[in-house]
Amino acid sequence: xxxxxxxxxxxxxxxxxxxxxxxxxxxxxxxxxxxxxxxxxxxxxxxxxxxxxxxxxxxxxxxxxxxxxxxxxxxxxxxxxxxxxxxxxxxxxxxxxxxxxxxxxxxxxxxxxxxxxxxxxxxxxxxxxxxxxxxxxxxxxxxxxxxxxxxxxxxx
Amino acid sequence: xxxxxxxxxxxxxxxxxxxxxxxxxxxxxxxxxxxxxxxxxxxxxxxxxxxxxxxxxxxxxxxxxxxxxxxxxxxxxxxxxxxxxxxxxxxxxxxxxxxxxxxxxxxxxxxxxxxxxxxxxxxxxxxxxxxxxxxxxxxxxxxxxxxxxxxxxxxxxxxxxxxxxxxxxxxxxxxxxxxxxxxxxxxxxxxxxxxxxxxxxxxxxxxxxxxxxxxxxxxxxxxxxxxxxxxxxxxxxxxxxxxxxxxxxxxxxxxxxxxxxxxxxxxxxxxxxxxxxxxxxxxxxxxxxxxxxxxxxxxxxxxxxxx
Numbered sequence: 354x355x356x357x358x359x360x361x362x363x364x365x366x367x368x369x370x371x372x373x374x375x376x377x378x379x380x381x382x383x384x385x386x387x388x389x390x391x392x393x394x395x396x397x398x399x400x401x402x403x404x405x406x407x408x409x410x411x412x413x414x415x416x417x418x419x420x421x422x423x424x425x426x427x428x429x430x431x432x433x434x435x436x437x438x439x440x441x442x443x444x445x446x447x448x449x450x451x452x453x454x455x456x457x458x459x460x461x462x463x464x465x466x467x468x469x470x471x472x473x474x475x476x477x478x479x480x481x482x483x484x485x486x487x488x489x490x491x492x493x494x495x496x497x498x499x500x501x502x503x504x505x506x507x508x509x
Numbered sequence: 510x511x512x513x514x515x516x517x518x519x520x521x522x523x524x525x526x527x528x529x530x531x532x533x534x535x536x537x538x539x540x541x542x543x544x545x546x547x548x549x550x551x552x553x554x555x556x557x558x559x560x561x562x563x564x565x566x567x568x569x570x571x572x573x574x575x576x577x578x579x580x581x582x583x584x585x586x587x588x589x590x591x592x593x594x595x596x597x598x599x600x601x602x603x604x605x606x607x608x609x610x611x612x613x614x615x616x617x618x619x620x621x622x623x624x625x626x627x628x629x630x631x632x633x634x635x636x637x638x639x640x641x642x643x644x645x646x647x648x649x650x651x652x653x654x655x656x657x658x659x660x661x662x663x664x665x666x667x668x669x670x671x672x673x674x675x676x677x678x679x680x681x682x683x684x685x686x687x688x689x690x691x692x693x694x695x696x697x698x699x700x701x702x703x704x705x706x707x708x709x710x711x712x713x714x715x716x717x718x719x720x721x722x723x724x725x726x727x728x729x730x731x732x733x734x735x736x737x738x739x740x741x742x743x744x745x746x747x748x749x750x751x752x753x754x755x756x757x758x759x760x761x762x763x764x765x766x767x768x769x770x771x772x773x774x775x776x777x778x779x780x781x782x783x784x785x786x787x788x789x790x791x792x793x794x795x796x797x798x799x800x801x802x803x804x805x806x807x808x809x810x811x812x813x814x815x816x
Contacts, residue, residue: 355527355529355559355560355562355563355566355676356564356675356676356679357529357531357562357563357564357565357566357567357568357676358531358564358565358566358567359527359566359567359568359571359572359674359676359677359680360676360679360680360683361680362567362572362680363571363572363575363671363676363677363679363680363681363684364680364681364683364684364687365684366572366575366576366579366680367579367633367637367680367681367684368684369579370579370582370583370633370637371626371629371630371633371684373583373587374582374583374586374629374630374632374633375625375626375629375630377583377587377590378583378586378587378590378629378632379590379609379625379628379629379632380625381590381591381593382586382589382590382593382605382606382609383609383613385590385593385594385595386595386606386609386610388595389595389596389598392595
């Protein structure tokens with residue numbers, strides 16, 4: 354355990370190693386580690402932002418979906434209402450048409466009746482004339498009044 | 510155990526002797542009886558020779574292992590840093606990055622100033638000292654016996670743990686001390702630093718009182734300044750030396766019969782497990798204290814000096 358030149362030798366050795374480490378080991382390693390740290394920080398930030406974007410997009414999509422649903426419901430509602438309205442209108446129109454047709458038919462019937470009545474009336478007059486004529490010509494020679502009878506029959 | 514019949518004392522002593530290469534003076538009688546005609550640089554062949562070399566000797570094993578382990582550190586970390594990518598780290602890169610980010614965080618906490626050299630220095634100290642300490646976990650006889658086998662010299666001194674050599678730990682501590690002084694002067698200026706050493710901790714604000722306090726302050730500051738490298742180096746040395754010593758003692762027990770072998774095995778394992786903590790902790794403490802000292806060098810006390 355003698356103190357000797359080894360002391361100085363060891364000091365110099367140490368300083369040389371420190372110098373080497375200072376110049377060639379530490380800076381590249383630390384540089385790379387910092388670079389990685391930065392990369393990770395950027396990556397995390399981006400992931401964060403992406404997460405937020407995603408959330409935003411999801412919320413937007415949900416909003417749009419809701420809106421669309423509402424619109425659809427509105428449209429369906431409107432359509433239903435319109436359909437009811439149309440049915441109602443159709444019903445009314447049908448009723449009106451029916452009424453109109455009925456009225457027309459009744460009018461026609463009445464007209465027919467009236468016409469028939471008129472005809473009948475005129476016929477009755479004719480028939481009564483013909484009856485009277487017939488009664489008046491009973492004793493009339495049938496042969497002599499053949500023409501008349503035939504005429505009457507034809508008129509019936 | 511190297512050599513023939515060896516006593517336990519011999520064994521321990523042999524394990525605690527570094528491989529010294531140094532200068533022996535002219536007229537010195539060597540261990541084998543030869544007398545040197547002129548001063549020579551040579552390997553020490555005995556404890557006495559190693560001691561007689563005085564300051565002009567180098568512990569080849571301490572320096573060799575220090576440099577080898579330091580190169581290992583530089584090599585591995587350099588490879589990792591040159592191949593590193595900012596993608597997903599794998600294997601060596603992720604291990605190295607784990608160590609680097611651990612040190613970086615710690616240094617940022619302890620050392621809040623701008624100095625690009627402190628963190629790399631902390632990294633170097635932590636890994637290097639850890640690696641040197643780690644040599645303590647290699648069973649005490651393996652490497653010395655291998656070295657003896659390779660060199661063909663049964664008595665070869667070979668100590669594999671550089672941090673159990675006070676030269677090894679104090680050498681680093683002295684370098685840290687030099688950095689401390691260098692950064693202190695760079696940050697505060699020579700005058701500012703002298704002021705800090707002479708006007709602290711006691712100052713009154715009146716210059717004639719302060720002049721009287723200068724010797725007192727200076728003594729205190731210099732003692733606290735010198736205590737830093739000494740405590741730094743000796744703490745590491747003391748812990749590792751004690752650990753090594755216990756490993757050596759356990760190794761002796763291996764030779765004492767079957768029961769001794771089993772007992773030593775258990776003890777060896779237990780102490781090694783405990784020692785894993787010690788070597789990591791000591792490397793960590795050395796690093797943290799160095800960083801704290803660097804922080805002190807950058808600390809400006811102008812505000813307190815002028816009030």
